[in-house]
Amino acid sequence: MISVVVPAFNEENYIRECLESLKNQDYAGDYEIIVVDNGCTDKTAQIVQDMGVRLVRCLKKGVSHARQAGSEASSAEIIVQADADTLYPRWWLSRIWEQFRGHPEAAAIAGTFIYSHPPWWAYAEYSLRVIFNYLSFWVLGRPFIISGANLAFYKKHLVKIGGYDQSAYSSDQFNISTRLSKVGKIIYDSRSWCATSNRSVAKPIYVIVRDFFRHLSYFARHILNRSKVPNSTRSGNAWKVSRKTLIISLIGLILVGLLSYGYFIPASPIFGKVYVKGTAPGKVIALTFDDGPNEPYTSQILDFMEEQDIQATFFLVGANVELFPDTVRRMVADGDVIGNHTYSHNANHALEFNAYRDIQAAQQAIFEAAGVKPHLYRPPHGKKSPWELQAIKEEGYIEVLWSISTSELNGKSPASMADDIVKKARPGGIVLMHDGYGTLHGSGRALKESTLPMVKLVVDELKSQGYHFVTVPDLLNVSAYNKVVP
Numbered sequence: 001m002i003s004v005v006v007p008a009f010n011e012e013n014y015i016r017e018c019l020e021s022l023k024n025q026d027y028a029g030d031y032e033i034i035v036v037d038n039g040c041t042d043k044t045a046q047i048v049q050d051m052g053v054r055l056v057r058c059l060k061k062g063v064s065h066a067r068q069a070g071s072e073a074s075s076a077e078i079i080v081q082a083d084a085d086t087l088y089p090r091w092w093l094s095r096i097w098e099q100f101r102g103h104p105e106a107a108a109i110a111g112t113f114i115y116s117h118p119p120w121w122a123y124a125e126y127s128l129r130v131i132f133n134y135l136s137f138w139v140l141g142r143p144f145i146i147s148g149a150n151l152a153f154y155k156k157h158l159v160k161i162g163g164y165d166q167s168a169y170s171s172d173q174f175n176i177s178t179r180l181s182k183v184g185k186i187i188y189d190s191r192s193w194c195a196t197s198n199r200s201v202a203k204p205i206y207v208i209v210r211d212f213f214r215h216l217s218y219f220a221r222h223i224l225n226r227s228k229v230p231n232s233t234r235s236g237n238a239w240k241v242s243r244k245t246l247i248i249s250l251i252g253l254i255l256v257g258l259l260s261y262g263y264f265i266p267a268s269p270i271f272g273k274v275y276v277k278g279t280a281p282g283k284v285i286a287l288t289f290d291d292g293p294n295e296p297y298t299s300q301i302l303d304f305m306e307e308q309d310i311q312a313t314f315f316l317v318g319a320n321v322e323l324f325p326d327t328v329r330r331m332v333a334d335g336d337v338i339g340n341h342t343y344s345h346n347a348n349h350a351l352e353f354n355a356y357r358d359i360q361a362a363q364q365a366i367f368e369a370a371g372v373k374p375h376l377y378r379p380p381h382g383k384k385s386p387w388e389l390q391a392i393k394e395e396g397y398i399e400v401l402w403s404i405s406t407s408e409l410n411g412k413s414p415a416s417m418a419d420d421i422v423k424k425a426r427p428g429g430i431v432l433m434h435d436g437y438g439t440l441h442g443s444g445r446a447l448k449e450s451t452l453p454m455v456k457l458v459v460d461e462l463k464s465q466g467y468h469f470v471t472v473p474d475l476l477n478v479s480a481y482n483k484v485v486p
């Protein structure tokens, strides 16, 4: 059984929706919700009772006292921390349960949170959190930024470590996870999210900055403690301090450089496995088209491909698939291969927290149109992030970029673009071309009049050089589609 513990201090504006989302879970097992009344003077307790949810009182003020009281009142095996100003997706508890089942070594499962009304800097914060946690995994072997609103652990472990430490900094987040990590592994599930109110960030900027540095200093102290640097080396003269600063800045610069390289450069493998070319024998090359279907251009290309008896690979945008489902069906009928290129083609897709949902939406659109589920995925603009690549792997896709491309800016002649591609052509190469532009149609850069003439020139020239055209799955020797589970 699972107990969800929700501490509450004057939460009348939030508690009802929170409890509705918790009562509405699709988790099939037994679970209870325990709200801890931490001295409310508003209608919170009344609302909780009216909703038929268990209410426990805790007179000692403070969130860790309340969490402790809630945990003590629970008879469940698993305690889940939740917050009253937060909404939980229906699959939340099921996902936590699956994580525990999949990780028998786990002491705790740490999820994360997003803002229900994201401030402008929210995505930067989400990214920093994930980067920080990956870094922390690497250095400390566990996540560092834990959300108090999304943490689950075995009650026996809480008992073993002596409960919440009321005096500690960040007692229901950093402190509890640090101590739990001594009895088992903390699994970080960056895709288990909940939506919290903006209350926690509706504070002056200096408070946010101060808290950030406080966190940072805790992290630094932990690393220093771990490496057990003797005191004598830390108390050097001014030169030593500045050298230390220099080294830290240098490491920072290298890190930023590496992250930018991983994110912006399509072929960079530092965040995980990506395919940019194949090793199939012979003089073979794969033509790929992004951002379609976009009529009439896509059908013109398909006509030409059919006439030449060539198969290509099309990385489709989900929103466009819904506009032109017949074109998608024709691709499958012609033996061309379809890849997933997200639903909305957001330029900074990889940084987004729920990026994989956009991929799933595209997958659904393609499946509804043509009855296939692509195995190949290509991110918009070739931008990648560690968590996006992780999601790709877990969901059973492979990430396909390219080795040959040309700038397709408006006004460039088909001949010069074709020339550029032909010059860069090598056996095993993957050629990037576009039959569309994002989700645009009928205007601006979506007018792809130059694509077909360019393709004709490329095919003619490469054919005369003895190239054979294959699909990306044939080039990489992988399957084109995932099994459709009914």
Ligand SMILES: [Zn+2]
Pocket: 290, 291, 341, 345, 379, 380, 381, 438
């Ligand atoms: Zn694209």
